[in-house]
Amino acid sequence: MERWKYFDITHRDHMLCNPLDLTNLDELIGLLGLPADARVLDMATGKAELLVRLAERTRVRGVGVDLSPYCIRDARTKASRRGVEASLAFVLADGATFDPGPDPFDLTLCIGASWVFGGHRGTLAALRDRTRAGGQVLVGEPYWRADPPKEYLAAMQLAPGAFLTHAGNVAAGEDVGLVPLYTLVSSPNDWDRYEGLQWRAAERYAVDHPDDPDVPELLKRTRRSRDAYLRDGRDVLGWALYLFRRA
Ligand SMILES: C[S@@+](CC[C@H](N)C(=O)[O-])C[C@H]1O[C@@H](n2cnc3c(N)ncnc32)[C@H](O)[C@@H]1O
Numbered sequence: 001m002e003r004w005k006y007f008d009i010t011h012r013d014h015m016l017c018n019p020l021d022l023t024n025l026d027e028l029i030g031l032l033g034l035p036a037d038a039r040v041l042d043m044a045t046g047k048a049e050l051l052v053r054l055a056e057r058t059r060v061r062g063v064g065v066d067l068s069p070y071c072i073r074d075a076r077t078k079a080s081r082r083g084v085e086a087s088l089a090f091v092l093a094d095g096a097t098f099d100p101g102p103d104p105f106d107l108t109l110c111i112g113a114s115w116v117f118g119g120h121r122g123t124l125a126a127l128r129d130r131t132r133a134g135g136q137v138l139v140g141e142p143y144w145r146a147d148p149p150k151e152y153l154a155a156m157q158l159a160p161g162a163f164l165t166h167a168g169n170v171a172a173g174e175d176v177g178l179v180p181l182y183t184l185v186s187s188p189n190d191w192d193r194y195e196g197l198q199w200r201a202a203e204r205y206a207v208d209h210p211d212d213p214d215v216p217e218l219l220k221r222t223r224r225s226r227d228a229y230l231r232d233g234r235d236v237l238g239w240a241l242y243l244f245r246r247a
Contacts, residue, residue, distance in 0.1 A: 001214040001221075008070040009205045010198040010222060017046040018112040018140055019186040019194035019239045025050065028184055028241065032136060034058045038106040041065075041130055043095040044113030048075035048088070051109075055084035060107075064090045065098050104132035111140035111241070120169060125176045128246055137178055137244045143169050145238045152232035155224060169242055178244035186239040191229075199226050 011017045016025070029050075034040075036059040042051045045064030052075075054060045066072050072092045079085040091098065095116040108127040110116065117123040120141050127137045143166040153160060164172060170180050202222035206215045 001217045004068040004070055005214065006218065006221065007068060009218060010201050011046075012201050012205075013197045014194070015047065015049045019190040020111075020140070020184075020241070021186070021190050024184055026053070028182070028243070029053055029057055031182060031243075032058075032107065032138075034060055034107060037061060039103070040107045041100055041105045041109070041127075043098070043108070043110040043127070044116055045075055045090070046071050046111075048078060048090065050111065051075075051088060052079055052082055052084055054107075055079070055087045056082060059087065062088045063100060064088060065093050065095050065100075066090070067092070067094050100130055104135065105130055106132060106135045107138065108135070109138045111138070112239075114139065114141055120164060121172045121176060124173050124178060124244070128176055128178055131246045133246055135246050136181070137173070137246060138241060140239065140241050141169050143238045143240060144236060146236045148236045149232050152228055152236065155228035156233070163237075166238060166240060169240065173242060173244045177247055179247055180242070181245050182243040184241040184243075188234065191234065191237075191239065195226065195229050195233075198222060 015022065034054065038058065038060045040051065040054060040060045040062040042048065042062060042064045045051055045066050048064045051062045051064050055062060064075055069092055072090050075090045079088045108131045110123050110127060114120045114123040117126040123139055124137065127139065131137055142163045144163050148160065170183065173180055199222060202218050206219055209215060
């Protein structure tokens with residue numbers, strides 16, 4: 001099954017494609033304290049909910065990059081519906097090779113897609129290099145709350161070193177010369193919403209599209225992930241936003 005189709009189906013009811021609470025996100029937008037006309041780069045923007053909210057509230061100018069044609073389509077539609085399309089540009093591209101030009105940004109983001117830059121540290125270093133001195137870097141990343149059981153790692157096809165601890169995620173920023181400013185940790189309720197919306201979307205799609213040959217794989221993957229989440233993931237995996245300043 002095509003990767004982008006799977007993501008499009010399982011995330012069709014999500015505004016944010018991560019375990020994030022919208023009220024907490026709005027509070028964080030306030031904490032960013034961006035001036036009007038600040039320049040923002042959002043790598044792996046998804047449906048661009050954060051970028052659109054930033055444009056609505058603080059009139060930033062932004063670039064959102066994503067490799068999924070479904071996400072870029074949804075992001076453009078959303079920006080247009082909410083009247084901020086003139087401030088935002090969306091680019092269908094691989095974030096790893098996308099060149100945003102020579103001018104550094106006031107805020108750079110990558111929320112929940114650190115594999116694009118080879119992991120959490122690589123993401124922080126890549127964003128740092130695209131951020132002006134004194135500007136801010138915001139990443140979203142999982143962290144281990146406890147040692148993961150082997151069965152969970154196997155089911156999710158993860159290596160034990162795939163993620164750090166929460167403190168380790170902050171220290172990784174310091175390692176690349178960033179100053180930690182804030183963390184926003186997701187709650188079990190945020191996780192349950194993020195996971196549950198995927199199960200519901202996949203099961204509904206299967207009922208509505210019985211002739212789609214991708215349905216058996218869709219259900220197999222979604223149910224395997226659901227079972228691993230319920231058995232272990234809910235206890236061992238955390239998720240947080242990490243805000244840094246470029247020194
Ligand atoms: C978990 S979602 C997060 C989306 C968004 N940041 C959010 O929080 O709602 C991961 C996103 O990464 C995008 N993606 C995956 N590989 C990518 C790549 N190599 N370059 C750019 N985007 C990529 C996917 O299409 C998807 O939109």
